[in-house]
Amino acid sequence: MSHQQHGLGRSPINLLDVIIPGLCAGCSARNIGLCDALADQDLHFLASVATSHTVAKGRVFITEGDHAQHFFNISRGVAKLFKDLPDGRRQILGFVYAGDFVGLAADSQYGFSAEAINEVQLCRFDRTEISSVFTAFPAIERRLLDIASHELVLAHEQMLLLGRKTAIERLASFLWNLNNRLDVNRTEADPLDLPMTRAEIGDYLGLTVETVSRTLTTLRQQKIIDDSANNNVRIINHGRLSAMASSRA
Amino acid sequence: MSHQQHGLGRSPINLLDVIIPGLCAGCSARNIGLCDALADQDLHFLASVATSHTVAKGRVFITEGDHAQHFFNISRGVAKLFKDLPDGRRQILGFVYAGDFVGLAADSQYGFSAEAINEVQLCRFDRTEISSVFTAFPAIERRLLDIASHELVLAHEQMLLLGRKTAIERLASFLWNLNNRLDVNRTEADPLDLPMTRAEIGDYLGLTVETVSRTLTTLRQQKIIDDSANNNVRIINHGRLSAMASSRA
DNA sequence: CGCATACTTGAGCGAAATCAAGGCCTGTGG
């Protein structure tokens, strides 16, 4: 939990971007150094409310309905957030990657479960203690409000997708959104990495495995994507994919 | 997303609950007096960033894609928030009632449109000025984060509904949620008021008008509801309706 | 190698959409 090699990364500053991912050991993905504005005792204070954890692939680390004691910041790996119906039907609410927060959207109990898709490393914060962090660093709270607002925008887009789009539009939107997530280690030409299974894509898009599979086949046959490698998709025709996603009115 | 004030745990004193609805002339719905802790000059300051407006039935007062200059607090009436696809397909994200906030979930541009379902009165705030309010009253910002988090919880529930529930489960969930919004002027036995049309219910639940109509007929035939009056629904069998909604895993 | 898990493909089915028609209410104007 030591905050390592800091001092240098100054930026047009986003406190939270800078601080949180750098808080605990192992948070390497977005650890771009620590803000000048923070004194050492501030860092110790922040670090005192966070602990680092490794979650094995397939492990559920948040269970819907449990008391929402913590919230998390993903350092490495990918996790899925989901809700189940009593008979086993499942809706995946989203996939979270390094740098993402999980558990903000909770009342006193978690409203969803979370499971590691591959090995995940995360920072865990105590929700009861975080309010003292807010008081000490109002900028963090402001930033969390921004994050929550943005998540709401994304949730709204997904509601449009789930309520009104066809299967092929759902897949196109999914791939197009993945493509547009800026990822430091990826250029437009690189194939997209799909760490999740077809079944998980289906549970995210409100479709069955079979429909996901068939629809990807269709997109391949139309030379819009190339998914010859199973966990990779290369977008061939960006224009047509984007048009199919039809995200904007 | 719509019913923040109603669902949230109410604390002994909640600044925002008290202040905002009482801010501008005409905000009568939830104007329950002003907090002792606030001095007169504070109130004047708050009032200086808000203006009161009346929106006629059918009028669009937020357009998706426009610069998000304002956010709103509904004082009276009901509005719908929605996103459209280019070909006219529409997804209603939520219905907002007196006391609800609209426009929090915006980046620099609005991510949805809003239209008055009946005559609506609202308080309009300038987003650029609101940050000074946050600085002066951190409790308000804290409260907005709570509200945004709770809206996210509701959005997640709606995603489960849109992605995985059947038509009858969607209607049951819709009616059951309406029933559980505590409304000062309503007891369990009173019929639910449905100010929106069947088409709007369809656009909210990801269904067509016809399916909404047929499904309500089914619920009536099964003696679960009584919708003999068109804009009113009386729940007859609460247990079965709640079971059909199957909201909890 | 054998087993398990993931993925694909096909055939048939079904829930909800679409297409179509008619009824009902409310307001308006003769």
Place this chain on the structure above:
DNA sequence: CCACAGGCCTTGATTTCGCTCAAGTATGCG
């Protein structure tokens, strides 16, 4: 007062998209 227009709602007939069921093909791992 009635006639009529335009929404809104309901109901019926038919179609369709995606689901279910089923089988077969990779792929990965002990």
